[in-house]
Amino acid sequence: MSRIAYVNGRYLPQRHAAVNIEDRGYQFADGIYEVVHLYDGRFVDADRHLDRLDRSLRELRLTPPMGRAALLCVLGEVARRNRVREGLLYMQVTRGVARRDHAFPDPAVPPALVVTIRRIPPYPSDPAAWTGSAITQPDQRWDRCDIKTVALTPNVLARQAARAAGATEAILVDADGMVTEGAATSFWIVDATGALRTRPLDHAILPGCTRAALLALLAAAGIALDERPFSVADLRAAREAFLTSATSFVKPMVRIDGAPVGDGTVGPVTRRLFELFARHVKGDGRNAAG
Numbered sequence: 001m002s003r004i005a006y007v008n009g010r011y012l013p014q015r016h017a018a019v020n021i022e023d024r025g026y027q028f029a030d031g032i033y034e035v036v037h038l039y040d041g042r043f044v045d046a047d048r049h050l051d052r053l054d055r056s057l058r059e060l061r062l063t064p065p066m067g068r069a070a071l072l073c074v075l076g077e078v079a080r081r082n083r084v085r086e087g088l089l090y091m092q093v094t095r096g097v098a099r100r101d102h103a104f105p106d107p108a109v110p111p112a113l114v115v116t117i118r119r120i121p122p123y124p125s126d127p128a129a130w131t132g133s134a135i136t137q138p139d140q141r142w143d144r145c146d147i148k149t150v151a152l153t154p155n156v157l158a159r160q161a162a163r164a165a166g167a168t169e170a171i172l173v174d175a176d177g178m179v180t181e182g183a184a185t186s187f188w189i190v191d192a193t194g195a196l197r198t199r200p201l202d203h204a205i206l207p208g209c210t211r212a213a214l215l216a217l218l219a220a221a222g223i224a225l226d227e228r229p230f231s232v233a234d235l236r237a238a239r240e241a242f243l244t245s246a247t248s249f250v251k252p253m254v255r256i257d258g259a260p261v262g263d264g265t266v267g268p269v270t271r272r273l274f275e276l277f278a279r280h281v282k283g284d285g286r287n288a289a290g
Contacts, residue, residue: 002014002015003082003118004081004082005017005078005115005116006074006116007019007113008113008114011077017114019112019114022100024094024095024105025094025095027100029150029151029152030060030094031062031112031150032053032062032147032148032149033090033092033148033150034049034053034056034091035089035246035247036075036089036246037087037088037089038089038117039281040085041079041085043089044246044281045209045210045212045213045246048212048213050068050071050072052207053091053148055207056147059144059146059147062093062094064093064111065093066113071091074113075089075091078115078117079117084119086119086120086122086123087119087120088117088120088246088247089115090115090116090118091113091115092112092113092115093112093113094111094150095109095112096108096111120247123278127250127252127271130252131251131252132168132169132251132253133168133253133254133256134168134169134182134243134255134256135162135170136170136171136172136257137158137162137170138173138175139172139173139174139175139204141155141172145204145206146202146203146205146206148206155183155184156183158183159183162183167255168251168253169183169184170183171256173232174204177233178199178229179199180204181204181206184245184247185243185245185248185251186206186208186211188241189240189241190239190267190270191226191230195224195226196223196225197226197227197230198211198225198227199227199229200228208245210244210245211244214277217280218273218276235256236259238262239261239262240252240261240262240266240269241261242274244277249274249277249278249281250270250273250274250278252267252271252274
């Protein structure tokens with residue numbers, strides 16, 4: 001069966017789908033994107049992802065391609081036409097097609113919207129079989145990492161460095177030696193004192209939707225969190241570490257820069273949060289229907 005993509009109002013076989021060579025996303029990375037997990041035919045945390053999409057559009061002064069209800073219909077139709085019930089939906093909005101010029105097109109042109117989907121393996125059931133490793137890398141990104149833009153070259157290079165080292169993810173470190181986030185994930189530790197920590201939101205990190213969902217789950221469960229920056233030294237001394245994202249869910253990191261995190265196994269805090277988030281994905285009524 002051919003994969004079907006949505007491209008600017010048309011559903012097309014993905015092998016025939018195309019965008020104009022003067023699309024500003026292609027020439028300037030002048031666009032934003034979102035990735036939504038589809039579980040058992042339901043969009044996981046759809047409202048959080050679409051809220052973030054709206055915020056990214058506002059920050060880049062991009063015109064929304066359509067209203068939220070219409071966009072949800074498109075997402076659902078892409079899933080239906082591809083017969084996918086467990087997968088990842090990718091949507092990308094760019095400023096559209098115009099003669100190449102750095103300034104915004106004047107008059108404005110219609111934004112471009114592309115939506116695709118791909119199947120993913122079944123949701124992990126055992127955190128011990130869902131572990132990974134990481135390396136640290138300098139954070140060389142721009143100063144507005146809170147916007148989910150398609151300008152990802154530094155992230156690509158960091159993730160490739162991780163792959164070359166046989167690791168799952170690159171943990172980005174700023175000029176002051178403080179951890180920001182992963183190349184494509186939010187990053188958390190249980191520090192040497194036993195405190196669960198993650199960096200507070202600012203322009204240096206993306207406001208992760210899985211991060212936000214987990215924060216709500218922590219609050220509901222009465223689990224304390226310290227939203228406070230932490231250093232590479234704190235990272236080295238951590239008892240536990242894990243990533244969160246729409247594709248990683250809650251993923252334990254058991255080795256960083258070749259050294260074990262804690263005793264090198266999944267710790268009790270990470271295990272509990274893995275289970276909390278798994279229940280959220282599989283049964284929370286707040287996840288919109290696909």
